[in-house]
Amino acid sequence: MEDFQWMVPTEFVFGHGAEERIGNWVAHHDFAKALLIYGKTHAVKSGLVATIHGSLDNAGVEHVDMGGVRPNPEVSFVRNAIQTARDKEIDIVIAIGGGSVIDTCKAVAAGVLYxxxxxxxxxxxxxxxxxxxxxxVSVLTIPAAGSEASDSCVISNDALGLKSALHGDFIRCKAAFMDPELTLSLPAWQxxxxxxxxCVHIFERFFSQTGDVPVSDxxxxSLLRSIRSAALVLLRDPSNYDARATIMWASTLAHNGICGVGRVEDWASHGMEHELSAAKPEVTHGAGLAVIVPAWMRFVYHENPQRFAQLGREVFGLGPTSSVEADAQATIDAVQHFFCAIGMPRYLDEFGFTRDDVDALLPSLQLNKGATFGSFKRLSIEDARTIYLSAFKPKAC
Structure with missing residues (x-):
């Protein structure tokens, strides 16, 4: 077990009508003027923005709106929002949305003071x-990125074809307002x-060469079992409140750092996926991970097949065989089957990538991650090329 230092300064307000309490929270903490940032349509059409307006108005908090954040948020929006925040003398930024919106707000909040x-x-x-x-502070509508409690944000720069992260406890949300009812209308894809x-946020921490860390493991x-169970419920019953609540809270715990306490983390798969959604911003991050992660697993599992076998036993209920190698391979198959069962893609072809596109991904991957990266198995850029190529449909014989 490694030495560690960990903090989570975020206050969580969870449950029915949580979003209605934001005005009192902001006023209680002596903030006077908020910049509200949200996506393109849903937050307004659903009435959520109006609810936030009402909560802030009742608490005497002024507010300015900026809508239009896209998935895989881009730095030009961040720059415009920074200028607005300065011009309007904003003292708090409120995110209304999922990871893309919250990441945007974190970048704006840091940029205003730079x-x-x-x-x-x-x-x-x-x-x-x-x-x-x-x-x-955030009003979460899409459980996924865990940005409401994480120490990171990821922003794209379309002009440079790059997607990069900023890290630090100073950008963690001060509060997160989390009402599972806000997720009942989410499309199945989201x-x-x-x-x-x-799930992959947890994998990035679980697959490590640190050794046993029983509490974190x-x-x-436990989180992976809960997520898988709730996901299977939502396949049958998308309006199940308890399953939605489980997913929302699990998303937060998956990326607030608690699963990585005491161990060296990996993050190779996330780095490789970021190049996909930087090249094609229409690629949904989770969908890209559904393709990359099994390909990464098949490339690296020989480093510690016991670790994969443990995942298979404890999350997917796979019985052990006489071969730990076979158990590890069965676990990887189970991971990919689960992703496909919930509607995620299997191959890079499904995003419109071809094998000829792979070499163009590698320079920016090296710029972002270095000549070698990952911790479960140190990967070279040529290793990354092999993993990308393995994620395409097999060529016909």
């Missing part, structure tokens, strides 16, 4: 280090892509 261009904080290989931001993302495996 004198240069916000992309400086994301550029590779040498981002500018900062340690302060405006406070951010629901299950989000479930895939939260137990939390990780």
């Amino acid at each position: 004198d240069g261009d916000v992309w400086d904080l994301f550029k590779r290989p040498e981002p500018v280090a900062v340690s302060r931001s405006l406070p951010v 629901t299950f892509a989000g479930i895939t993302d939260m 137990g939390i990780a495996l």
Whole structure:
């Protein structure tokens, strides 16, 4: 078990009508003027933005709106929002949405207090280090990214064809308002892509060469069992409140750091997927992970097949055989079967990628991750090329 330092400063307000309490929270903490950031249509059409307006108005908190955040959020929106926040003398940023919106708000909050261009904080290989931001609170509508409690945000730069992250406890949300009822109207695709993302957040921590960390491992495996069980319920009954609540809270715990306490984390799969959604912003992050992660698993499992076999036994209920190698392979098949069963893609072809596209992904992958990356197995850029190629449909004989 590794030494660690971990903090989660986020206050969680969870349950029915949680979003209606945001105005009193903001006023109680002496904030006067909020910048509300949300996506393109749903938050407005659903009436959620109006509910937030009413809560803030009743508490005497001024507010300014900026809608239009896209999936895989882009730095040009962040720049515009930073200017608005400065012009309007904003003192708190409120995210209404999922990971893309919350990541945008984190970037805006950090950028407002930085004198240069916000992309400086994301550029590779040498981002500018900062340690302060405006406070951010979130009203979560899409359980997936875990950004409501994580120490990171990811932003794309379309002009450069890059997607990069900013990390630090200083950008963690001060509060997260989480009402599972807000997720009842989510399309199946968003629901299950989000479930895939939260599973992989746990995998990135569980697959490590640190050795046994019984407390963290137990939390990780319990979360994965809960997520899988709730996902299967939602396949049959999308309006099941308890399953929605389970998924929402599990998403938070999957990425607030608790599953990685005491161990070295991996993050190779996320790095490889980010190149896919940087090249094609229409690629949903969770869907890209559904393809990349099994391909990564098949490439690396020889490093510690026992670890994969443990996942198979404790999450998927697979019985042991006389071969731990076979058990590991069966686990990987079970992971991919689960992703496909909830509607996720199996091959990169399904996004419109071809084998000829792979080499173009590698320079930015190296810029973001370095010449070698990952911890479960150190990967070279050529290894990454092999993994990408293995994620296409097999060629016909």
